[in-house]
Amino acid sequence: MTATTFFSLLDVLGTFAFGLSGALVAIRRRLDIFGILVLAAATGTAGGIVRDLLLGDVPPEVLRTIWPLAVTSLAGLCAFFFGPVIDRLTRPVMLLDAAGLGVFAVAGCNKALAAGLEWPGAVLLGMITAIGGGVLRDIMAAEVPRVLHEEVYALAALAGAAAYATCVAFGLTGAWAAGGAVLLAFAIRVASVRYGWTLPRAGRD
Structure with a gap:
């Protein structure tokens, strides 16, 4: 499997x-x-749209090909x-969110590095790609975005993107590097929920 095919599969x-x-x-x-x-379409494509716009890859892929909307429609x-x-x-929402978070963090970082x-910019863009869909989903569902109040969320995406960028910097590319980075982001997100990990908050008077 070529690198291009692998990252296309990650995107899907x-x-x-x-x-x-x-x-x-939406069902809830x-x-x-x-x-x-x-x-489903908004959640599945928002991160990729933001990524493509920031990279100057216009029109975004979701408008150039049919597969993103086909995949979200199937979902x-x-x-x-x-x-x-x-x-x-x-x-289930948390598990799916964690999976998407890890995949999009790595895929977004990879596309940024390729561009x-x-x-630093590639890691940041990987995180933005990962959290974009969840933020739009929560806003459309009239909820406070999870990235603003839940257990470790954006930090998990940042860790996954940083792990992948580090692997690339040391010449480790391909499925093993990407798969490991995805699993890291997924594990951090799930563990933060399981064990109640939180980031420090401002004190109250």
């Missing part, structure tokens, strides 16, 4: 995971099938028809 997996998380949130908010598909339909089955999992950005 991240888009599906975020699309499914958006659709599940009791939206109809159209609302479910809209929220929305899966949630619509199999929502009760998915809900049997423990905290010629230095590692």
Whole structure:
């Protein structure tokens, strides 16, 4: 499998995971099938759109090809028809969010590095790519974005992107480096929820 194919697969997996998380949130908010598909599409594509715009890759990929909307539509339909089955999992939205977070952090960082950005900018763009869909999903669902109040969220994406950029800097590229970075971001996010890790907050009078 070539590097291009591998990262294209990562994009598809991240888009599906975020699309499914958006659709599940829509179902919990009791939206109809159209609302479910809209929220799935917004969650699955927002991060990639922001990434492409910041890199000057216009029009964004979601407007050039049909696959992003096709993948998010499939995610929305899966949630619509199999929502009760998915809900049997423990905290399915969080798990899907964590998976999408790790995948998009690495994919976004990789695209930024390929575009010629230095590692600090590439890591930052990887994080932005990862959190963009979740932020838009929560806003559209009339919720405070998780990135602003939940356990370690953006920091997990930042760690995954930084791990991948570090691997590239030492000449370690390909599936092993990307897969390890994705797993790191996923593990940090899930562990933060499981063990209640939080970042310091300002004291109150």
